[in-house]
Amino acid sequence: MQTEPRDRPIGIFDSGIGGLTVAKAIKALLPQEQLIYFGDTAHLPYGDKSTAAIQAYAVKICDLLLRQQCKIILIACNSASAAAYELVREYVGSKAHVLNVIDPVVQFVGQAYAHRTIGLIGTKQTVNSNVYKKKIDNLDQGIVLHSLATPLLAPMVEEGFFNNTISESVIQTYLSDPSLQDIEALILGCTHYPLIKEQIERFYQGRVAVLDSSELVARHVGEELQRLNLAATTLQGEAHFYVSDYTASFEASTRIFFQRAVRLEHYPLWE
Template sequence: MENTANQPIGIFDSGIGGLTVAHAITQVLPLENIIYFGDTAHLPYGDKSTAAIQAYSVKICDMLLKQKVKAIVIACNSASAAAYELVREYVGSKAKVLNVIDPTIRYMGQHYAGQRVGLIGTKQTVFSNIYRKKTDELDRDITLCSLATPLLAPMIEEGFFNHNISQNIINEYLSSPVLADIQALILACTHYPLIKHDIESYYKENVQVLDSSLIVAESLQNLLAENNLLRTENPQPTKRFYVSDYTESFEHSTKYFFQEEVQLEHYPLWE
């Protein structure tokens, strides 16, 4: 079936961190229906193997395709690094596919040629070297300085942000010599927008902190427009939020990530 503008947008992440991307999408594209899937049964993806992440991603995309989505946004840096090419091949012409890495790389190429840019993310994202590889392919003389910050995502999941404990951990990471003399810092994890203020406080506005969620949302808008898939009217947009493993703590945390109350539905994809 050919995609139509009235079909929903599918978004998935290893957990609820991708709700920062989902929120940005609803702000940029308020007329669109969205379906979000958080694979909370397997979070975090940051310490999973490439093969495992690929298997999870394909199964989630299969579920989203059954929901007749017109586009799938991989709202997870680890899954974008490990599974984007496989997902794009698997989905084929059934839906447009967007990851969270390529739009950020394009933005960096447009604004930071010849400069030093820092990046913080999970071990999987950083050690995959996907950002470094794509940055080198830009041929814009950008020096990318990447640092794995594995404590940040679980810290945020547990609600430790805007707090003395979180600030101490953030300061410890950002003081690494790896990030010395950078002009900008990429937040290469969908959890990190929640600590963007703390990171900006550390740099005292001397470094531009790049939250990729808005960059991704605007890139999705352009992709849909190019393919005549933008919804032009919708009096009551719907938002569905599924998780593969439900706990009350996830429900409680969602309002921080999505910035409004969210009703989570348990979807036992792995049973």
């Protein structure tokens, strides 16, 4: 039986647990939406992978999400959004609507920080792609962006090293970099970073606004669902979680995020 378009699930993917911050925000804002999450744990982190590799992973993941009849495919990873968004949009075509985690943040920055100086921290892939700078410059709002690659942060979060002295030291070292001086706001340019947002805020002690993309992205997804007349009215099923490589730490993180027992389904991208 053909499922009504509005009753189809939202597909979300990331290299690991980072995208769970976005999934949790979407579930909180849009509880009637069914979520299908793919964590590409076999290839994390994406931040040090080549553009071609990330594009290959993304296409394989989209094949699965399309088979699950997802109405929206959200690339819940800044590195993959930078490297693969245009390719994924072309590949998916009219079968689903493809969204990324960068555009909602850029839109918010344009509205809130015209003619001001802001910072960005992210993976090497995200920062070196210059995608944020290009999009912010295209706004023509006089915004100055200072970017810093922080490659140790995502693996640190994946391994559970946050809210301790190790993470405090790494975070302090990065945020003390001269390139991030005199900023008024800091974009967390990786979906792992909301998990260390409190530590980052403690470092700045209110001097700098810390911009968490997960809530901005969730609002954007809700707006797109309304615009496309695809908002679900009743929940069709519980969230379903796939991983390309089973890890106990990912299962534990998922359980903590969603505050219930979850079952991970192993789905290798290459058999």
